[in-house]
Amino acid sequence: MSPLITLVLKRVGLGVLTLWVISVLIFVGVELLPGDLAEEILGQNATPETVAAFRRELKLDLPPHARYLAWLGGLTEGDLGNSLANGRPIAELIGWRFANTLFLAASTAVVAVPISIFLGILAALYRNSLFDRLISMATLSTISFPDFFVAYILIALLSVQLLLFPSVSNINPQMSLLEKLYAIVLPCLTLTLVVVAHMMRQTRAAIINILSSPFIEMAHLKGLRRARVVVRHAFPNALSPVINVVALNLAYLVAGVVIVEVVFAYPGMGQLLVDSVTKRDIPVVQASGLIFAATYVTLNLLADVFSIISNPRLRAPR
Amino acid sequence: MASLLEIHNLVIEGCHDGQWLPIVNGISLRLEKGQVLGLIGESGAGKSTLGLAAMAYTRLGCRISSGTIVFDGLPLLELDKEERRKIRGTRIAYVAQSAAASFNPAHRLITQYAETPVQHGIMDFHTAEKQAIDIYRRLLLPDPEHIGYRYPHQVSGGQLQRAMVAMAMACRPDIIVFDEPTTALDVTTQIEVLAAIKNITNQFNTAAIYITHDLAVVAQIADRIMVLRHGDLVEENDARRILAEPREEYTRQLLSVRSFKKDGNGAGGHAKIPFLKVEGVSASYTGRELVLEKIDIELHRGRTVALVGESGSGKSTLARVITGLLPPVEGRILFDGAELPPALSARQREHLRQMQMIYQMPDTALNPRHRVRKIIGRPLSFYFGVTAADREKRILELLEMIELPADYIGRYPGELSGGEKQRICIARALAADPHLIICDEVTSALDQLVAEEILKLLHRLQRELGVSYLFITHDLATVKAIADEIVVMLRGRIVEQGEKQAVLKSPENAYTERLLSSVPEMDPDWLDRLLETREAAA
Numbered sequence: 001m002s003p004l005i006t007l008v009l010k011r012v013g014l015g016v017l018t019l020w021v022i023s024v025l026i027f028v029g030v031e032l033l034p035g036d037l038a039e040e041i042l043g044q045n046a047t048p049e050t051v052a053a054f055r056r057e058l059k060l061d062l063p064p065h066a067r068y069l070a071w072l073g074g075l076t077e078g079d080l081g082n083s084l085a086n087g088r089p090i091a092e093l094i095g096w097r098f099a100n101t102l103f104l105a106a107s108t109a110v111v112a113v114p115i116s117i118f119l120g121i122l123a124a125l126y127r128n129s130l131f132d133r134l135i136s137m138a139t140l141s142t143i144s145f146p147d148f149f150v151a152y153i154l155i156a157l158l159s160v161q162l163l164l165f166p167s168v169s170n171i172n173p174q175m176s177l178l179e180k181l182y183a184i185v186l187p188c189l190t191l192t193l194v195v196v197a198h199m200m201r202q203t204r205a206a207i208i209n210i211l212s213s214p215f216i217e218m219a220h221l222k223g224l225r226r227a228r229v230v231v232r233h234a235f236p237n238a239l240s241p242v243i244n245v246v247a248l249n250l251a252y253l254v255a256g257v258v259i260v261e262v263v264f265a266y267p268g269m270g271q272l273l274v275d276s277v278t279k280r281d282i283p284v285v286q287a288s289g290l291i292f293a294a295t296y297v298t299l300n301l302l303a304d305v306f307s308i309i310s311n312p313r314l315r316a317p318r
Numbered sequence: 319m320a321s322l323l324e325i326h327n328l329v330i331e332g333c334h335d336g337q338w339l340p341i342v343n344g345i346s347l348r349l350e351k352g353q354v355l356g357l358i359g360e361s362g363a364g365k366s367t368l369g370l371a372a373m374a375y376t377r378l379g380c381r382i383s384s385g386t387i388v389f390d391g392l393p394l395l396e397l398d399k400e401e402r403r404k405i406r407g408t409r410i411a412y413v414a415q416s417a418a419a420s421f422n423p424a425h426r427l428i429t430q431y432a433e434t435p436v437q438h439g440i441m442d443f444h445t446a447e448k449q450a451i452d453i454y455r456r457l458l459l460p461d462p463e464h465i466g467y468r469y470p471h472q473v474s475g476g477q478l479q480r481a482m483v484a485m486a487m488a489c490r491p492d493i494i495v496f497d498e499p500t501t502a503l504d505v506t507t508q509i510e511v512l513a514a515i516k517n518i519t520n521q522f523n524t525a526a527i528y529i530t531h532d533l534a535v536v537a538q539i540a541d542r543i544m545v546l547r548h549g550d551l552v553e554e555n556d557a558r559r560i561l562a563e564p565r566e567e568y569t570r571q572l573l574s575v576r577s578f579k580k581d582g583n584g585a586g587g588h589a590k591i592p593f594l595k596v597e598g599v600s601a602s603y604t605g606r607e608l609v610l611e612k613i614d615i616e617l618h619r620g621r622t623v624a625l626v627g628e629s630g631s632g633k634s635t636l637a638r639v640i641t642g643l644l645p646p647v648e649g650r651i652l653f654d655g656a657e658l659p660p661a662l663s664a665r666q667r668e669h670l671r672q673m674q675m676i677y678q679m680p681d682t683a684l685n686p687r688h689r690v691r692k693i694i695g696r697p698l699s700f701y702f703g704v705t706a707a708d709r710e711k712r713i714l715e716l717l718e719m720i721e722l723p724a725d726y727i728g729r730y731p732g733e734l735s736g737g738e739k740q741r742i743c744i745a746r747a748l749a750a751d752p753h754l755i756i757c758d759e760v761t762s763a764l765d766q767l768v769a770e771e772i773l774k775l776l777h778r779l780q781r782e783l784g785v786s787y788l789f790i791t792h793d794l795a796t797v798k799a800i801a802d803e804i805v806v807m808l809r810g811r812i813v814e815q816g817e818k819q820a821v822l823k824s825p826e827n828a829y830t831e832r833l834l835s836s837v838p839e840m841d842p843d844w845l846d847r848l849l850e851t852r853e854a855a856a
Contacts, residue, residue: 214419221373222434222485223406236424312424312469 004314008305015301022293023075026286027068033282058084071286080287084280090287094272096173098291101261101268104184104191105253112192113199113246120203120242125230127208139197151190151263158186169264187264191257195249202245206238213237239310247303254299255292320391322492322525323349323372328385330367330376330549341367341380343549349493352523356540356557358533358572360765361736364549365529369495372527373410374402390492407434411486415498417478421470428466431485440489453484456521457514475629476507480514487518494519496528500535504628504792505836512538513849531766533572534838537561538845545569558842573840575766578773578799591655592616593753593786594640599649601632601639609635610810613649617754620780622787624801624818626794626833632810633790637756640788641673671701674747678759680739684731690717690742691727697749716745720775737768744775748783756788761796773799794837798822806830 042051055061059070074081080090119139123132142150159167165185175183210216211234219233254269261270269288276284308314330342342364349355357365367380374394376382387394389410394402406412411434414420422430431453432446441449447466454462457480470478479499486494496515500508516539519526530536536543536557543560545552545568553566564570594617601610610632617623625633638644640651642662651658653672659665674697677683684693694713698704704712714724720741731739740760747755757776761769777800779785789800797804797818805815806827814827825831835848 214414214416215422217377218412218414218420219422221370221375221406221412222437223403223408224433224437225403228437233422233424237422310424313471316469316472 004308007308007314011301011304015297018297019290019294022297023072023290024068026289026293027064027071030282030286031064075290081283083276083284084282090284093284094269094287094291097267097269097272100171100266101254101257101270103180104187104257104261104266104268105250107181107184108188108191108195108253109250111188112195112249115192116196116199116246117203117242119196120200121207121230121235123200123204124207124211124234125226127204132204135200139200142193143197147190147194148259148263150193151186151260154186154190155263158189167264169266171267184264184266187257187260187266190260190263191253195252198249199242199245203238203242206241207234210234210237236310240307243303243306243310244300247299251296251299254295320388321348322351322353322390323347324386324388325368325372326386326388328368328371328387329383330364330371331381331383332367333379333381338381338383341549342371344385345546345549345551347544347554349525349527351492352519352525353542354519354526354528354540356536356543357527357529357546358531358536358543359546359552360531360767362548363546365546366497368546369497369527369529370412372493372495373406373412375406404438407491408438408440408489409491410493410495411489411491413479413482413486413494413496413499416502417482418470418475418502420482421478423470426467426469427473427481427485431466431481431488434485434488438489446488450484450488453487453518454481456518457481457484458510459484474507476503476510479503479507479511483511483515483518487522487524490522491524493525493527496526498530499528501530501532505794505838506628506832508535508838509836509845509848512845515539516845532838533561533575534840534844537840537842538838545572561840561842571767575770578770592618593654595652596636596640597650597652599636599639599646599651601635601644601646603635603644605647608647608810610639610646613812615805615812615815617786617788619753619786620784621802622780622789622800623803623805624789624791624797625805625807626791626797627807628792628833630809631807633792633807634758635810636807637675637758637788637790641675641756642669667701671750672753673756674750674752674754675756675758676740676743676747676760679763680736680743681731681763683743684739686731688730689727690729690731693731693742694745694749697746701750712749716748719748719779720745735768736764737771740764740772741775744772744779748779748785752785754786754788756790758790759792760789762791762793769796770799776800794834806833 042054046054052061059067062070071081078091080094082088083090083093119135123135126132145153155167158164166183167186169183169187171180171183207230211230216229216233219229224233257268258270258273260266261268262274265271269291273285273288275281276288325345325347327344327346328342329340329344331338332341345364345368347355347368357368359365367376370376371382371387372389374387374397382395385395389405392405394405397405421427428447428450431450432443435441435446435449436443450466451462454465459465459477459480465473465477465481473481483494483499499515500511503511512535515526515528518524526539528536528540533543540557542554543557544554545560545566547568552568553560553564555565560569561573564573594615596613596615599610599613600608602608613636615623615636625636627633635644639646642658642660642665645660651660653669658669662670691710691713694716695709698709698712710727713727717724717726722738722741722745726734726738731742734742743760744755760776761772764772773796776787780787787800789796791797801818803816804818804821806813806821806829808829814821814825814830821830822834825834838844
């Protein structure tokens with residue numbers, strides 16, 4: 001077996017292990033929450049009999065490890081359990097909301113990743129020039145504002161003042177792709193402004209780091225144009241750190257958008273999570289946590305694999 | 319007739335702490351078509367800076383402040399950036415010291431070869447590809463049809479260096495600047511690359527500037543030689559003349575650099591019982607492949623054993639096994655007749671004290687944030703627990719031993735030269751009062767004249783203190799200078815060992831013979847003669 005496949009398999013194995021640890025942490029975390037779940041949900045007027053019946057129905061009377069094993073068993077068969085609030089299967093509840101979150105994240109990534117890398121390369125190419133400083137200042141300013149602040153500023157400017165885009169991104173399954181895209185312009189822009197700085201600065205730093213290598217001097221002495229030296233000689237060697245920061249930001253786009261989704265009333269996982277926490281819908285919170293964790297693990301796994309592939313030493317061993 | 323390249327009164331300055339100081343101090347040179355000019359000098363002589371300036375290129379933090387560079391009628395310094403760029407790679411090409419660092423790890427060799435001609439619009443990729451194979455063949459690279467499709471990490475150091483020469487030839491330049499192209503290579507590989515360079519520049523009548531610190535190497539290849547020092551020209555002459563009758567004292571020093579020889583055998587001798595015995599030691603990093611196989615070595619008090627071999631032969635691994643950094647998979651190490659625990663953590667402080675190490679790079683072996691007092695004082699406190707006053711006294715004694723002034727005690731490593739740093743490393747080893755000092759390539763990062771001073775110092779210390787050395791090196795000149803016994807290693811095995819005179823005079827092993835004959839001699843005909851002999855033998 002090629003060492004590349006072995007490496008990838010090892011990473012996948014580690015990823016699964018990480019997910020298992022997270023499932024334990026989530027379960028224990030929820031277990032430690034104060035108060036009795038059944039009493040919380042049924043209210044103070046519930047009779048002891050109803051509470052007992054409710055507990056039996058939800059299997060809350062079983063010891064924790066038995067409940068954990070039952071939950072884990074369901075998970076491995078793809079059964080996330082049922083919502084406490086309305087009794088519907090969680091998979092059904094989460095399904096289209098998770099798709100929405102992914103849709104927003106993907107749209108943002110399609111805009112933000114190329115822009116950051118392009119700006120990062122330009123900034124490295126014109127290092128310490130006025131352009132470089134302006135770019136750094138602009139991206140650092142957008143990252144230093146909290147995301148809800150950026151969101152409200154954008155709403156005030158582009159929605160209230162200029163009437164360009166809707167301030168509420170309440171999409172529904174009946175909308176066409178174009179209508180959906182139009183609806184999410186503002187959240188997408190907010191998120192882009194928040195994530196560009198990280199990726200752009202990491203790209204710039206990684207390329208500048210590579211620019212002092214002897215093979216860059218060699219490329220100059222071969223009479224190559226500066227842009228070619230940076231794009232063709234420096235960038236491929238800077239890929240590994242860039243890929244990693246892109247993966248971290250993509251993970252943020254999926255798991256960290258709670259506030260932005262709430263601000264724009266976007267029907268994604270973030271909103272669901274907030275709703276479920278208020279309703280004490282514990283199984284939904286658990287499932288959401290696990291899905292976010294799985295997204296993080298998967299994206300970092302992909303980043304690892306792409307970093308390995310981008311390194312010819314690992315891709316093509318001696 | 320005008321020369322191909324004429325540099326007149328060139329001054330290049332470098333920026334140090336906001337001050338511009340000259341690196342090249344008004345040097346003039348001429349290079350004719352097809353001629354090879356050797357630039358030689360120690361580090362800081364300005365030879366690389368001068369070589370790069372021939373391409374109208376300066377490194378970051380350097381500037382050409384005055385002078386003229388005329389290449390084939392073109393005043394290079396008056397050209398704009400774009401015009402200079404068009405000359406680089408096409409008419410003047412560059413071969414760097416370390417091919418491993420100067421090839422882009424992300425692209426195949428042939429892509430990097432073809433890049434220059436394709437990007438300059440001289441030929442398409444397929445033509446370049448075909449020509450590359452032809453050049454690879456002329457440079458005697460193995461499997462010339464396919465080697466170009468490998469990545470840099472997939473070929474050996476010597477092959478990579480030749481691939482870099484091939485890359486420089488891609489546009490058939492008028493001049494190639496060779497910047498120490500063989501310095502990072504083993505002696506046996508150095509010969510192949512030297513022969514390849516000589517051959518290919520002859521075939522295409524390419525002029526060359528050959529930069530090196532090694533007079534014996536440049537003598538094989540250059541028509542004329544310029545000796546540089548601190549940015550000034552010391553002497554310039556025909557290559558044969560400069561070897562036969564050097565006019566300047568500095569040139570004479572460089573010529574005699576390999577003449578230091580230890581007189582007679584060290585103290586002690588064979589009659590006594592060895593204090594350190596390595597018995598049947600095999601070692602491995604992975605647990606599968608053996609890096610060392612059945613090594614037997616004996617060390618005697620007051621003597622120097624030189625451990626010789628090419629890179630990858632297992633020399634440094636053996637040092638790691640002896641010091642306990644890498645426990646062997648089999649075999650044992652006896653110190654004064656008692657078996658040492660294989661792992662470092664199981665050894666007693668007294669065992670550790672007996673063996674000290676000096677490393678190749680004094681820069682990285684010294685903590686840049688510790689003063690000399692702390693660096694030398696630490697082993698004194700650690701092994702002997704001396705009082706502060708005694709420690710200070712002992713540090714001063716040690717500084718005197720290594721011939722450094724007493725006020726160096728308050729300095730940081732950054733305030734010392736390379737040779738002085740290595741002396742501090744020696745003092746640190748001596749502070750433990752050891753029986754054995756393992757010297758791992760201790761002179762190879764130093765300039766030749768400085769290296770020679772270090773060797774003399776180590777020799778004097780041995781005479782005075784009776785310490786033993788295990789001298790790991792790939793440089794046979796060092797071996798000739800300092801060894802009592804020689805151990806030759808090849809791929810993890812000992813191929814020959816014995817008294818220095820015996821091994822040098824009549825090597826029994828074919829590899830030892832090859833290794834010994836590969837050391838460049840101060841004779842311009844040495845390379846041609848050697849290649850002829852080897853061809854006749856083959």
